[in-house]
Amino acid sequence: MNIRSTFEDGRLTIYFEGELDHHAARDALRQIEERIDATCPRETVLDFKGLTFMDSSGIAVVVKAYKRTSQVGGKLSVTNLGPQPRRVLQAAGVERFVRVIVTPKEV
Amino acid sequence: MTETNSFKMEFLSRSANESFARAVVACFAAQLDPTLEELGDIKTAVSEAVTNCIVHAYPDTIGKIRLRVRILDGDTVEITVKDFGCGIEDVAKARQPMFTTGGEERSGMGFTIMESFMDKLIVRSKPGKGTTVVMRRKIQRRESAK
Ligand SMILES: Nc1ncnc2c1ncn2[C@@H]1O[C@H](COP(=O)(O)OP(=O)(O)O)[C@@H](O)[C@H]1O
Ligand SMILES: [Mg+2]
Numbered sequence: 001m002n003i004r005s006t007f008e009d010g011r012l013t014i015y016f017e018g019e020l021d022h023h024a025a026r027d028a029l030r031q032i033e034e035r036i037d038a039t040c041p042r043e044t045v046l047d048f049k050g051l052t053f054m055d056s057s058g059i060a061v062v063v064k065a066y067k068r069t070s071q072v073g074g075k076l077s078v079t080n081l082g083p084q085p086r087r088v089l090q091a092a093g094v095e096r097f098v099r100v101i102v103t104p105k106e107v
Numbered sequence: 108m109t110e111t112n113s114f115k116m117e118f119l120s121r122s123a124n125e126s127f128a129r130a131v132v133a134c135f136a137a138q139l140d141p142t143l144e145e146l147g148d149i150k151t152a153v154s155e156a157v158t159n160c161i162v163h164a165y166p167d168t169i170g171k172i173r174l175r176v177r178i179l180d181g182d183t184v185e186i187t188v189k190d191f192g193c194g195i196e197d198v199a200k201a202r203q204p205m206f207t208t209g210g211e212e213r214s215g216m217g218f219t220i221m222e223s224f225m226d227k228l229i230v231r232s233k234p235g236k237g238t239t240v241v242m243r244r245k246i247q248r249r250e251s252a253k
Contacts, residue, residue, distance in 0.1 A: 022158040023122035025212065053129075053147075055154040059214035084147035091223050092216045 002050075003028055005035050010042035010074075014065075017050030020085075025057040029064055036068045044069040049080035058085065059092045066098055077101055108179040112138070115175045120161045120168075120190070128174060129153040135176050136184050139246040148224040149184060149244055155217040156188040156240045162209060164192025164238060183245045194234040202230065 001024035002017040012035060020028060036044060044065055048054075066076045077099040081089065089095060114135060118124050129150040136149055160172045175187040195201045202222070207215030222228045225242040232238040 019126055021122075021125045021154055022162060023125050029212065053150065053154075055151050055158065056214045056216040056220055057158065057212075059216055060212055063214065064211065083144065084151065087144075087147065087224075088151060088220065091220050092214060 001028060003031050007035075007039045007041065011045060012036065012039050012041035012043070013045040013047055015047045015050060019053040020051060020058040020061065021053070021055050022057040025061055028061050032061065032065050033068055036065070036072065040072040041069060041074045043074055044076045046076070046078045047080050048078060048082065048085055051082060051085050054085040054088050056088065056092065058088060059094060062089065062094055062098060075099070108183070111178045111181050113175065113177040115173065117171055117173050120165045120170050120172055120192075122158075122161055124172070125154055125157050125161065128157045128172075132174070132176055132184075132186060136246070139178065139182060139184065140249065141246045142249070145244070145246055149186070152221045152224045152242055152244075153186060153188070155221050156186070156242070159217055159240075160188065160190040160192065160238070162213070164190040164194075166193070179243070182248070183243055185241065185243045187239065187241050189237065189239045191237040194236055194238055195230070195232040196234055198230050198232055 001020055003014060005012060005014045014032060014035060046065060062078065069076045079101040081100060132153045133146055133150050136146065157172060170190060170192055173189040177185045179185055200206060202218040204219045205215040207213040221242055225244045227243040229241040
């Protein structure tokens with residue numbers, strides 16, 4: 001799992017690449033927390049374009065990003081979800097509290 | 108149900124083996140010509156079951172995990188994941204959505220995902236002895252395969 005981020009105009013975008021399972025999650029949680037605390041974003045975007053696999057460990061990562069961003073008064077969205085991560089988020093009902101941006105080609 | 112193919116393996120509860128286990132099962136299941144969605148569901152369920160052994164069954168030690176995969180009746184994948192760890196006191200409670208003993212790093216959605224992504228989920232556990240999870244998923248015959 002590879003994570004990088006950009007910060008521009010109050011928007012923190014975090015890019016995920018690879019597979020997000022329990023093995024990768026601890027490091028992902030730490031990095032996300034660190035980035036949100038350092039930037040206090042108005043909006044955090046989790047960009048899952050490069051994410052090839054996610055299990056329920058990824059749900060904990062999304063929930064963590066949501067809580068941390070809310071604490072600093074920002075909102076969270078998730079974008080570029082592939083079909084597999086999308087099914088996992090749907091099964092967990094995450095779409096009820098996190099905005100999922102559906103890219104045109106998925107429609 | 109008749110077994111038409113099967114394999115068994117044993118590995119240690121190291122988190123690097125999560126991706127290994129789901130990749131092995133996906134490779135084996137490929138003989139049934141599953142769709143990408145079916146394969147994704149199976150990989151996710153395996154990831155959940157194996158992660159539970161690593162995180163919950165052996166919280167402070169490294170233990171053994173046994174994986175068995177069978178093809179039944181030529182169209183169904185059956186996956187058995189067994190550990191010899193701490194076991195589950197109340198299985199019905201553990202299977203409820205959002206129930207977790209794992210704190211902030213866990214979501215409590217593992218069993219819910221196994222249940223909804225597979226056709227059948229059986230969980231047997233004895234506190235102090237270990238846990239066995241059996242999952243089945245029938246692979247649909249595809250039009251293009253005819
Ligand atoms: N193999 C296992 N050995 C011991 N306890 C387990 C095992 N699998 C699951 N559990 C228990 O069941 C609970 C729910 O599991 P699950 O739905 O996968 O959620 P999570 O792993 O996020 O906690 C766990 O928190 C744990 O208490
Ligand atoms: Mg779990």
